[in-house]
Amino acid sequence: MCCVAFSFLLAVSAGAARADEMIMATDDWPPFRISEGDTFIGLDLDLMDEVARRTEAELRIAKLPWGRALTEMQGGGVDVMTGLAFRPDRAEYIAYTDTPYFRCTTAFYTIKGQADKIRSYEDLAPYQVGYVLHSAYFERFDKDRSLDKVGVAQEQILIDMLMKRRFGIMIGTDCQVDYLIKRQGFADKIEKAPYNPGNSVDLYLGVSKKSGWAAKLDELNRVIKELVDEGFIDKIAKDYYGTHS
Known part of the structure; x- marks a missing residue:
């Protein structure tokens, strides 16, 4: 290294x-x-x-x-x-x-037991969605002004706020968020939603x-x-x- x-x-x-x-x-x-x-x-x-x-x-x-x-x-x-x-x-x-x-993809994360509620993009509408400022996820989300978005500086802050129930959903790049969740022992507390935009984050x-x-x-x-x-x-x-x- x-x-x-x-x-x-x-x-x-x-x-x-x-x-x-x-x-x-x-x-x-x-x-x-x-x-x-x-x-x-x-x-x-x-x-x-x-x-x-x-x-x-x-x-x-x-x-x-x-x-x-x-x-x-x-x-x-x-x-x-x-x-x-x-x-x-x-x-x-x-x-x-x-x-x-490197290639990653975009994913939505919730507290364990809540993910099944997010099966389509439209299911995001009732929730506040945490995201990292200045990040590019996928075009529909990036340009969507109707969603209630909460911008923060880093993914780590997103995870901390999700764990404190400060918002219901967070969006992240899986190759980074999955690593943090696993390293911090949250794999049994945070889960991915079934909805996945299917995009490649290159x-x-x-x-x-x-x-x-x-x-x-x-x-x-x-x-x-x-x-x-x-x-x-x-x-x-x-x-x-x-x-x-």
């Missing part, structure tokens, strides 16, 4: 780093990005450590809230982000690699279009595809899941 120290960049908006330096903006999103003191570990860190090695880059980590990280990508204050689902509005300032490095490496690395997108495309084709992602996923998710 990779362990990378991070620095709080006090002037990230001053412009991206030199072309041989790669600033990765990130926050906590286990098991992909796990903050441990002044270091990060996780699947994404293992991935980016290898990307940096193959592109001869010096990887630096900027720990930023997700929304702030997107803002810095827009302004060119950081170079790259991982765990990005494709969204057209983000594509205006982020260049996505061609190949996703996770990409994204490059700020104002970064010097945008000119090297072809090289990054090649490296990401190599890592997927070689089974590198499957191998590091086993370190965190025990098996590929």
Whole structure:
């Protein structure tokens, strides 16, 4: 497992780093990005450590809230982000690699014994639905202004609020939420609803279009595809899941 120290960049908006330096903006999103003191570990860190090695880059980590990280990508204050689902509005300032490095799906979660009530999208209407701000789930949900949505900063907060019955349903990306639920011993307290939108949440490496690395997108495309084709992602996923998710 990779362990990378991070620095709080006090002037990230001053412009991206030199072309041989790669600033990765990130926050906590286990098991992909796990903050441990002044270091990060996780699947994404293992991935980016290898990307940096193959592109001869010096990887630096900027720990930023997700929304702030997107803002810095827009302004060119950081170079790259991982765990990005494709969204057209983000594509205006982020260049996505061609190949996703991981695939998840969207799921709805309730307190155990309540999930059977959610068998269709329409069944969400009577409930408050917790979600993570600035996240992309699936188009119908993302654009739906009729639902009573409660936005929070992180999935961990969603789980805590669901356990306290602060809302009836939460939405999440299964490859991250399932990991948290299992690790925290909530597998017998929280369950998935039968309704599943059936979408694929593909996770990409994204490059700020104002970064010097945008000119090297072809090289990054090649490296990401190599890592997927070689089974590198499957191998590091086993370190965190025990098996590929």
